[in-house]
Amino acid sequence: MRTIQFISRLLVGLLFIFSGFVKAVDPMGSTYKFTDYFIAFGMDALKEIAFPLAILLSALELTVGMALLFNAWRKISAWGALLFMVVFTPLTLVLAISNPVSDCGCFGDALILTNWETFGKNLIILIFTLVIFFARKNDNKSYPVWKQNILISFTIIFSLWISVYSYRHLPIIDFRPYHIGANIAEGMLIPEGAAADEYTSLFTYEKDGIVKEFDETNYPWQDSTWTFVDSQQIKIKDGYTPPIHDFSISNDYEGDITDRVLNDETYTFLFVSKEISKINNDIIAKVQDLSIFALEQNISFIGITASGQSETEEFKSNHEIPFEFYNTDEIQLKTIVRSNPGLVLLKKGTILDKWHFNDFPSSNELKGDLAAYTITKHQKLNIKLILISITSTLLLLICLFVLLTQARTGVKNRLQL
Missing domain, CATH: 3.40.30.10 (Glutaredoxin)
Incomplete structure (x- = not known):
């Protein structure tokens, strides 16, 4: 049971961290997605809270994920993960059925999922979340509260800093097809042999006051007793969509x-x-x-x-x-x-x-040389990002070391007993 609980914490924690991070580095992307949802459901008045809601959601996801991964604030993080899944699992089912927006935006632009794929993913994660929730009182291993508080405080500050920095400048990691180095013309190309959109034709005929629809396999084109009324094409399967489309000047x-x-x-x-x-x-x-x-x-x-x-x-x-x-x-x-x-x-x-x-x-x-200017600028930016990454990695490794030390101590104590 402890092994299942550990694996559940690891999987759910990493998923929440990834989801929160990709939203934190692009707060405006989440803002646009929230706005799309509000408009689709006729809640235009809520558009003003889309931006603070985007920052809050990414910070909460990242914090819950870190707490689960490092077994901090066990009861609170278990409740937090459960509330997330209880709210978003049925919500994604509604979105999958109604399809008001094609992409849920749960992983920003880093990973695009359809609404049905998102719902399926949430069902699986909900199972692991329930394991964490019902086992939240069984794990007695812990480490000092002050260390847990440092971890949580660092996560919140880190998430808010990334969001504010990316909002006031540009996303520190650009997952979009218009990232630096991308060629727009190449992004608009459709590869040879790529799947095309598939359509079916529906035909409307009338006979003796009765209007009936037929498809391509059974429409009565040779039966003169039926009178043709209308026809339409309906897309039944999406084909390949290039990363960049609808771009024109x-x-x-x-x-x-x-x-x-x-x-x-x-x-x-x-x-x-x-x-x-x-x-x-x-x-x-x-x-x-x-x-x-x-x-x-x-x-x-x-x-x-x-x-x-x-x-x-x-x-x-x-x-x-x-x-x-x-x-x-x-x-x-x-x-x-x-x-x-x-x-x-x-x-x-x-x-x-x-x-x-x-x-x-x-x-x-x-x-001077514009190309040289951009190269120098990116080199300076990369150095900053490397320093930030190294600092963050070291802090996470320290947290992981504390976690493993506590786990090893717990194993030794059980063996002694």
Whole structure:
């Protein structure tokens, strides 16, 4: 029984840690997902709490997962895991049946599951969670409360720090198809031999006042006593969907310029804004500086937005913006960069760099070789992430050492008895 309990704690704990972490590094992704659910269920008024709810959920998941993994706060963590599963298991069943949003978002963009896959996963995890819950009083092994409190406090602070940092800058780990180094054109390709969408045709016929539907195998096309009324095609199976789809850049004046942008041999700056009306005026000076620099260096600088033409024209006029705006699907814009506005540097369709509006570079920083600048920037960022990873790993190893020490002591005590 103790072995089953240990395995259950390990599996559920790791799952909660993974789920909480991938949400913590991308709080805006979870915010968008909560907003989609609120809209789908007619609860638009709750959209304002989507962001704090996203941060709270990731922190709770990560904390419960760490507590389970290291056997801290046993009763509280067992209750926490059970409440999570009792709430989300029936909820995912409702989502699987109604399918208001195709992806539940339980693992962010790191792992995409259908609603039925999520429900099946939750059923399995619920079984392990019940094992943990009913055995919560049987395990007498423990270590000092202050050590447990340090572990839990570290987890909460770590989760909140990652979420706030990723919100104020960009996700420290980018699981989306528009990550740095990705080629947009290649992400839109459908591999040869990939499965295509499958459809079936339904035919409506009428006879003697009776209307009846038929499929392709039995419709009465040779029976003149039936009168054809209507036909429709229904998708019965999804085919392969490329990582990047519905991406296009166009406006009313020039039409679609997607291929031109993605095949440009030189650099291209994309000024990305899903909602122009929500751009902070404090960064306008930086945007003007960057766009003028690009024009002087003969580098393309264009804006892509989901806002309407009149809104973009008003924005350009009010702020003396020297570049053109084009329309792109709002979902794609939110996926490209978790910032409004954001900045993306392309070269022949490959994303070389991305910036949150808090981190927009000055024109002086970009003078010289742009490729060398981005490499240096990423090297500095990687050093920071490595230091953070090493520190976090050491702390976790210390916690794991404490856990194993306690377990070994418990085994020795039982053998002595």
